[in-house]
Amino acid sequence: MSKIVFTILILSLSFQSYSHAKKQNVIIIVIDTLAANHLQSYGYYRKTAPYINSFGKKSILFKNAYTNASYTLPSHATLFTGVFPNLHNITSLFKKNTLPKKYKTIFEILKKKDYQTSAFFREKKELSRKFGFFRGVDYFSLYDAFDPAHSQRVKKWFNKQNHEQKSFIAFMHTNLVHTPYLSTNKELQLFTNKNYKGQIIGDSEKFIEYLKKKEVQKKRKQDKINEKLIYKNHFFSKNNPKSKYMHGKNIWKSMVKYYNPTDDQRLKNLYDANILFLDKQLEKFFTFFNKLEISKNTIIILTSDHGETFNKNGLYYHANLYKDVLHIPLMLKIPNLKPKIIKQDVQLADIVPTILTLLSIKDSKVSGVSLYPLIKNIKTENIHQHIISYSVNHSLSILNQKYKFIYYPQQLNETYNRIKDSKEEKNITNKVNTNYFLQLAKKQLY
Numbered sequence: 001m002s003k004i005v006f007t008i009l010i011l012s013l014s015f016q017s018y019s020h021a022k023k024q025n026v027i028i029i030v031i032d033t034l035a036a037n038h039l040q041s042y043g044y045y046r047k048t049a050p051y052i053n054s055f056g057k058k059s060i061l062f063k064n065a066y067t068n069a070s071y072t073l074p075s076h077a078t079l080f081t082g083v084f085p086n087l088h089n090i091t092s093l094f095k096k097n098t099l100p101k102k103y104k105t106i107f108e109i110l111k112k113k114d115y116q117t118s119a120f121f122r123e124k125k126e127l128s129r130k131f132g133f134f135r136g137v138d139y140f141s142l143y144d145a146f147d148p149a150h151s152q153r154v155k156k157w158f159n160k161q162n163h164e165q166k167s168f169i170a171f172m173h174t175n176l177v178h179t180p181y182l183s184t185n186k187e188l189q190l191f192t193n194k195n196y197k198g199q200i201i202g203d204s205e206k207f208i209e210y211l212k213k214k215e216v217q218k219k220r221k222q223d224k225i226n227e228k229l230i231y232k233n234h235f236f237s238k239n240n241p242k243s244k245y246m247h248g249k250n251i252w253k254s255m256v257k258y259y260n261p262t263d264d265q266r267l268k269n270l271y272d273a274n275i276l277f278l279d280k281q282l283e284k285f286f287t288f289f290n291k292l293e294i295s296k297n298t299i300i301i302l303t304s305d306h307g308e309t310f311n312k313n314g315l316y317y318h319a320n321l322y323k324d325v326l327h328i329p330l331m332l333k334i335p336n337l338k339p340k341i342i343k344q345d346v347q348l349a350d351i352v353p354t355i356l357t358l359l360s361i362k363d364s365k366v367s368g369v370s371l372y373p374l375i376k377n378i379k380t381e382n383i384h385q386h387i388i389s390y391s392v393n394h395s396l397s398i399l400n401q402k403y404k405f406i407y408y409p410q411q412l413n414e415t416y417n418r419i420k421d422s423k424e425e426k427n428i429t430n431k432v433n434t435n436y437f438l439q440l441a442k443k444q445l446y
Contacts, residue, residue: 023113023167024335025298026355028106029145030079030171031278032072033178033318035307036065036327038275046191048275051283055302056331060375063343065330066399067306070391071319072126075305075348077133080105080171082352082366085390086444090131098132102365106352107136109363110169116161120145120154121173137171145172146281155288162292176278179317181270187277191269198263202270264311271308299358300333301351312424321397321406323424326389332375334358342374345399347387386440394445398437405437413438 036042039049041056042063069075069085077083077090081103085091088103099105107117118139121127129140141157143150154172161168181202188202289295309315309324318325330346332354349368356363357370373379387399398405404424406414415429415437 026169027300028171029302030173032175034304036329048272049279051279059331059333062330064345066326067328067348070325080133082349082368084367111136116168119171146174162294177274187273191272302331304328344382407441
């Protein structure tokens, strides 16, 4: 018997022992802009998310999960389809294209299996129904899933599912970690420096006071104004050759005239305070949800679409290809499966095929692979030869077990040794042969 046939047989038998007569529910939680390296579960020195940390200990935690796109739009299209950005081509806010019909969303697939489909998110230009990757969703709640002001809407829907006992899939998205990093004073006191003398506002109440004093027009959105306070022109300077590969480099114009050296740490402090605030809302939701009968039969996936950078080689925000942006948390809490830590490289595109395996549903046309063999120890080596992540202006990164290669059209490329230089501080492009990466990169462009 060949090794491949034997593996398939073992996988089939293992899955049959896992499957249940009753269909399992699915919750996909995406914490927009949450970087893995700002969580204690991934080695961070601060306790930014005690509840997520405890959730991770009860889950299957993937230590090395990477997004396939460095910004929200293509990342979510990949999350919902399991298809790479260069194939689904949902990569620009300015294109009028929608998801090709040949690629099915996880909502469409499960809807055909009589699942109730729902999505809880605050609609914005980067996360909009017009792009087609929400096809198959029956119920929309267009508010942030974990905004405390709208928690009753969420509870009402889940209470209904608990009463009707119908199988469901729910997508829950939150922007509470995203810029403009406004938090309540309670979280700020834990992480911020009282001696900070810069101009970046983080306290939401103080920010409102600022708006009143400056008599800013009410039509202008609060978050956009504060982003202008946070991000300054010199962050996206023309002198930085990589700035053209930074999403939104010309969006923010300076309202802060002078750069303070403590601004970088100030941004990190505000970001961490946002994570802590979100973590508290997560705990409140699960305190409610875990009391419901449906919680015993629900697969919960907690992840992010991308992370965030704070002055990495002169870049801020996201939509770049450094580890701070591409390395994301991924935790799967699966009924009747014990917690474990998996260190092999995995990707966002693997989530859909994993869900389908767990639900015993066959579907094709996906770029990712199921993580079930790793979860069940059927396969212990890496399941990917390489992982590709896409960014703006046709830049991309290629990750294998030893190297990380970043490709910039018409610019100097970057190469890092993942084993010796995990923080990506020493570019060794001139010291290694990158022809393989270059050829592969050019084949993957969209």
